[in-house]
Amino acid sequence: MAQALLLASTGLWDIEMEHHGQRSFLPMGQFRTPVGQWQIGEDVSAKATSNEANCFNLELTQTSGAGPSGLVAAKTLLHDVAPATFKVTIYDAQPRIGGLWPLTKDDAAGLVHPLMVANQSKHTVQFSDLAWDDSVPQMPKAWQVGQYLKRYAEKYGGADVRLGHKVVRTELQQNGAWKVETESEEGPQSHTFDHLLVTTGFFGKPIWPDYLPKEAEVPIIHSSKYRDLKSLLAKGNQKGHKILVVGGQMSGIEIAGTIATHLSSAVHGPGERPIDNPGKYSIQHVAQRPSWVFPLFTSAKPLTNGSGHISVDSAKTFNSIFQSVLGTDQGEFSPDVKISDDLIEHQPFLAMSSHYADFVRSGLISVSQGRVSSLLGNTAVLSPSNEKIENIAAIVLATGFDPCPSLDFLPSEVLETISYAPSHPSLPAALAFHGTHHPSLSTLGFVGFYRSPYWGVMEMQARFIARLWTTPEPSQAWKEALECDNSIQNVMNLRPDPRLAQFPMGDYAFLMQEFAKALEMKISTPKETPPLANGKSMDILTPARYVSEGATQSQLAEVEKNLACTHETALGGLTKARFVAQAVFRSLLGEWKLERDLVSKLPSHPSGRFVGTAKFLLRQGTADGRNVADHDDMGMEYLYIEDGDFMASNGMKFRATRRYIWRYDETRDVLSVWFAKTDDNMRADYLFHDIEFIVPDADDEVAQTKGWQAKASHLCIEDLYNVKYEFKFQAVNLKEWRIGYSVNGPKKDYTISGVYRR
Structure with a gap:
């Protein structure tokens, strides 16, 4: 039996489509060429000890939650390979599963607010063999994602889940086994396992810029800690009236839109106000450059986020497509979010928000281009313009996350082998075959450790690792896939690239195709839909299109429910007035x-x-x-x-x-x-x-x-x-x-x- 440790990440996005000249709106997620993606990671790792022939103990250990990557890896190793091949133990530093996804509406202790609306649809945030409840909206809230994970863990159980246990150190043994040390209320413990499976994701810890102090005259919080206006402004500068949001990519636009929504509700809602005089506040959003802002229900025209190096010609193509899909260069909302002229030659950044752009138009959100260089009292100075933003009441940092703590339990020699580079937070580790392993570390694996993995990719990575660890005589397709793989060199080449894509690991359709080819999995035939305006039928890519070999009748029933739900959603947008x-x-x-x-x-x-x-x-x-x-x-x-x-x-x-x-x-x-x-x-x-x-x-x-x-x-x-x-x-x-x-x-x-x- 084998024991292992898993770490996780997740994402979401959505769609509008044109049918016979009419606009239909779908929250689809996972079409052949997805728009954007947003991830949440959990610190997890895996270890294993062999105690029987062809049987491994696999221990799944997470320091910030048994999240999607960990749970799908455990399920794959326990239910999709030969019975009793693995014995799985999950360590989780939190008192619950789910990683960053809260399980209840009032679970606000983590890095994700339970009422946050996911920015990808339930057709993307799913595993192949567990369907969502029909009552869940197209764009689930964070706590509903947590409930989905809870049901997944219950349906595909069998792992020994040890909550409240944090992995603090691992040591690679000469025979390839892993010694793993954990801490909990029970005290320090040590175990040895055959394999270590890392499923931490990229959200190791919030990034706090060097130019800002931890404490100042105005409250400063990371966007992951924002919950409501009252807590944000409780200790704020009472004379100030600007809420400064720092950071221009996904989290910056999302949090600015969220705070604007809360302010609008506080001003225009009936009854008692959550804060005094809410009408005096506005949002000042500081971004180094504008991003394309897509509503959660957007277009089914061909979209791709691109990957790796984005050439000038590719940038022009992508930016042209995004402008066509949105129908604007965004200048109608404000000159400060307009994308034209020389910006067309730069690699595009994408963000998802239903209301950000119109709040910019209304003036509740003002945008300044540049970066904060200093903070003195309640005044921030921007560079290179030297613009001063005065009368700041509070600051929210949408400066992203540092993935490095998600790997800090690995020994230094292992970090050196995987070319660990803290200075490159988008690509901190150079791993083979799309972020799954390193050839010289046969007992170490990774699932979900890259920026913005869709859940289908996590599931494919878990299947890849299971095949890697259980197949003594690989097929010709498997050999060719590994021989042609250049993932490690690609990471090394991209690290210094000034034209690095927003999501450099590869887009969803490409990754699913690559894993399917190596695993010799065939994508199922899509259910028929009426043709789009261009005469083509929709070919919607979801995890349920790839079914595990040997899936049980129960699993196949869940697959069919998933496919039927997606088809019904698409059909509603194409032939009815849904959305x-x-x-x-x-x-x-x-x-x-x-x-x-x-x-x-x-x-x-x-x-x-x-x-x-x-x-x-x-x-x-x-x-x-x-x-x-x-x-x-x-x-x-x-x-x-x-x-x-x-x-x-x-x-x-x-x-x-x-x-x-x-x-x-x-x-x-x-x-x-x-x-x-x-x-x-x-x-x-x-x-x-x-x-x-x-x-x-x-x-x-x-x-x-x-x-x-x-x-x-x-x-x-x-x-x-x-x-x-x-x-x-x-x-x-x-x-x-x-x-x-x-x-x-x-x-x-x-x-x-x-x-x-x-």
């Missing part, structure tokens, strides 16, 4: 110019024209007007405020305003409009109408040239309101929309037509 409501809701944020004409057939109600503005103010969902028991997670909503002048046909002119509450119910995929209470117009009163999107007839050429059509109806005592909507997108962004009312009743007979423009 369009979500895309409209996301795009409404901010201020619109509004022009509305009223034409009345009754002299008692004069005709006229309204000109003004309409603001959609984002806030946390409220329970007003709805059954809270049916809405445990109420998501987000808008307080809608319009204000302007109405000029009646009889010459009268007066100021007019009105308020509504707009809500999106993800469970039903429904956008709805609610009346505001007359005695408290911050609160919802009762439902005005649900908005029903209409799927255009594929054979109606006229319908294909219009935006998304929708309708609604509402009976108010004796008056019937029939409502028609039209939403026009430019790529993923809503540019213009119209609303028309026809109102008929005993004393009413009029029509209203309004147009909203940015």
